[in-house]
Amino acid sequence: MTLLVTTPTGQPAIVHVRWWERFGGTRLSGTSGGPKAKTMGLVAGAVVLWASWPALATAVGPAPPFLTLGASALIGFLFSLSLAARKGASRIFLSLPLRTMVFVSLGLMGNNAFYIAAIARIGPAEANVVHYLWPVFLVLLASMLHRRLPSLFQALGIACGFLGVAVALYPQMAGNLDGVGVLLGVCGAMTFAVYSVGRSIARVETNVVGPSLGLAGLAALCAHFILEPAYWPSTPEWLAIIFMGIGPFTVANMLWDKATRSGSAAAISSFAFLTPLVAMGLLATFGLGNVTLNTIVGALLAIAGALLSSTSKRGSSSARGSRQD
Numbered sequence: 001m002t003l004l005v006t007t008p009t010g011q012p013a014i015v016h017v018r019w020w021e022r023f024g025g026t027r028l029s030g031t032s033g034g035p036k037a038k039t040m041g042l043v044a045g046a047v048v049l050w051a052s053w054p055a056l057a058t059a060v061g062p063a064p065p066f067l068t069l070g071a072s073a074l075i076g077f078l079f080s081l082s083l084a085a086r087k088g089a090s091r092i093f094l095s096l097p098l099r100t101m102v103f104v105s106l107g108l109m110g111n112n113a114f115y116i117a118a119i120a121r122i123g124p125a126e127a128n129v130v131h132y133l134w135p136v137f138l139v140l141l142a143s144m145l146h147r148r149l150p151s152l153f154q155a156l157g158i159a160c161g162f163l164g165v166a167v168a169l170y171p172q173m174a175g176n177l178d179g180v181g182v183l184l185g186v187c188g189a190m191t192f193a194v195y196s197v198g199r200s201i202a203r204v205e206t207n208v209v210g211p212s213l214g215l216a217g218l219a220a221l222c223a224h225f226i227l228e229p230a231y232w233p234s235t236p237e238w239l240a241i242i243f244m245g246i247g248p249f250t251v252a253n254m255l256w257d258k259a260t261r262s263g264s265a266a267a268i269s270s271f272a273f274l275t276p277l278v279a280m281g282l283l284a285t286f287g288l289g290n291v292t293l294n295t296i297v298g299a300l301l302a303i304a305g306a307l308l309s310s311t312s313k314r315g316s317s318s319a320r321g322s323r324q325d
Contacts, residue, residue, distance in 0.1 A: 039259050042255045042256070042258050042259035043255075043256070043259045043271050044271075045251075045252070045255045046252045046253070046255040046256040046259065047271055047272065047274055047275055047278055048278060048282075049247045049248050049251060049252035049255070050248055050252050050272075050275050050279075051275050051276075051278035051279035051281075051282055052243075052247060052248060052279075052282055053112075053115075053244065053248045053279070054115075054119060054124040054125075054127065054128050054279045054282075054283060054288075054289070055124070055279070055282045055283050055286055055288050055289075056240045056241075056243060056244045056247075056248070057115070057116045057119050057124070057244070058119060058124045058283070058288040058289060059236070059237070059240040059286075059288060060116075060233070060237050060240045060241060060244075061237060062231075063231055063233050063237050063241070064224055064228035064229065064231055065113050065116040065117045065120070065228075066113060066220045066221070066223040066224035066227065066228055067220075067221070067224040067228060067231055067233075068116060068241060068244070069109060069112050069113050069116065069216075069217075069220040070216075070217045070218070070219075070220030070221035070222075070223075070224055071217070071221070071233075071241045071245070072217075072241045072242075072244035072245035072249065073108070073109070073213045073214075073216045073217030073220060073245065073249065074213070074214065074217035074218070074221070074245070075217075075241065075242055075244075075245030075246060076210070076213045076217075076244075076245035076246065076249035076250045077210065077211070077213035077214035077217055077245075079245065079246050079250050080093070080209075080210030080211070080213065080250050081093060081094075081210070081214075083250075083254075084210070093210065093211055094211060096208060096211040096212065100208055100212075101208070101211060101212045101215050102215065103195075103198060104195075104199075104208050104209065104212035104216075105212045105213075105215040105216035105219060106195075106216075106219075107191065107192070107194070107195030107198070107199075108195075108209070108212065108213070108216045109216045109219055109220050109223075110187075110188070110191040110195075111188050111191045111192040111195060112188070113188075113220065113223075114184050114185065114187045114188030114191060115127060115131055115185070115188040117181075117184045118130060118131070118181050118182075118184040118185035118188060120181075121178045121180060121181025121184065122169070122172070122177075122178050122181035122182060122185065123289055123290055124283050124288060124289035125168070125280060125283055125289040125290060125291045125292070125295040126168050126169055126172070126185075126295060126298075127181070127185050128276055128279050128280060128283075128295075128299065129164055129165055129168040129169075129276065129295060129298040129299050129302050130165050130168070130169075130182060130185030130186060130188075130189065131185055131188055131189050131192075132161070132164070132189070132276050132299070132302040132303070132305075132306060133161050133162070133165060133185075133186065133189040133302070134188075134189040134190070134192040134193045134196070135157070135161070135193075135305065135306035135309050136157065136158045136161035136162070136189075136305055136306075136309055137189055137190050137193035137194075138193040138196050138197060138309075139154050139157065139158060139309040140158070140193075141193055141194065141197050142197060145197070150309075153308045153309070154308065154309045156305075156308050157304070157305040157306065157307065157308030157309025158305065158309055159305070160301050160302070160304045160305030160308060160309075161301070161302055161305030161306070161309065162305075163301050163305075164297075164298040164299065164300070164301030164302035164304075164305060165298060165302070166298075167294055167297050167298040167301060168294055168295045168297075168298025168299070168302075169182065169294075169298075170294055171292065171294055209249070209253060210250065210253075213245075213249060273303050273306055273307060274303075276299045276302060276303060277296075277299055277300070277303065280295065280296060280299055
C-alpha cells in the first residue's frame, strides 16, 4: 500500500508499506537480525524533536507568532548553512532555484504561523489535534487533482480525522469555543496539505528546507514589524526560539535522513505518525498544555484518520503506486 509521509518541517516522502510492517512486524533494518539500535535512536530523536514544536511554541509564551517564526527560521538557516560550509557545500546549499525557495518559504511560514496563532487561542493540545487534519486535506486535494472520489479507506480516514477534532474540542463547545482559533488551526493544516502536494509533485529530493528557512525568516520578520507590536523575548523565550530553529527545523531532518539511509524507509516512515502523541506527552510532562482524555482520544482518532487516509488499494508493484491517490 502507498504511504505518503511529510515531516512536520516540510520533508515529504512517498513510500510503500505493507500492513505487517506498520502493525506489529515493523523492521527498521534490511537484515533478519531485528531492528538496529542506532537506527531506532535516529528515528526516535527525529520524532521527539518534531513533537517538541508545540511545547516550544507554548514556552515562547506571549511572543508574537511572526517574530517567533522569523527568528527561529533564521537561526535554522544559519545553522544549516554552517553545516553545509563545514562540508564544503555552501555553494550547492545556496543554489536552490528561487521559485522553489519561495514556495517552500510560503509553505513553512504559513503553516507554522497559523499553528502558533491557533495554540495561543485554543490551547496547544487542541491545536495539535486540529493541525493533524493535514493528511485528510491532502487526500481531498489529491482526489480533486486526479478527479476521482476517495477510496473506502480514505473516506473512513477523513471521517476519523474530523471526529478526532470534534472529540478534542468537545469540552470547549459548551460556550467558550474559540471559532477563530479553530479556523486558524484548520488554515495551518490546509496550508501544510497544499505545501505537501506541491512538494510531492515536484519530487525534489535535495535539501530545500534549509536554504528556504532564510527567506521564510526574513518574510516572517517583515510581517512582524508590519503587523505585530514590537516585542523583545525574555531569556527563556530566546532559548526556546533557538531550540526551535536548531531542533525541529534542522537536526530532526538530519536524523531522519540518516535513518532512512540506514534502514527501511517504509518501516521508518510509519513512526512519523507517532508525532502527535509524543507531542501530547511532552506537553503533559512539562505542564504546558491541558492534556485531557478528550485530547488524547482525539489525537488517536486523528492518527487513525491519517493512517487510513494515506492508504491505497494499489499494490506496490505498480509504477503508479508511488503516487498518493
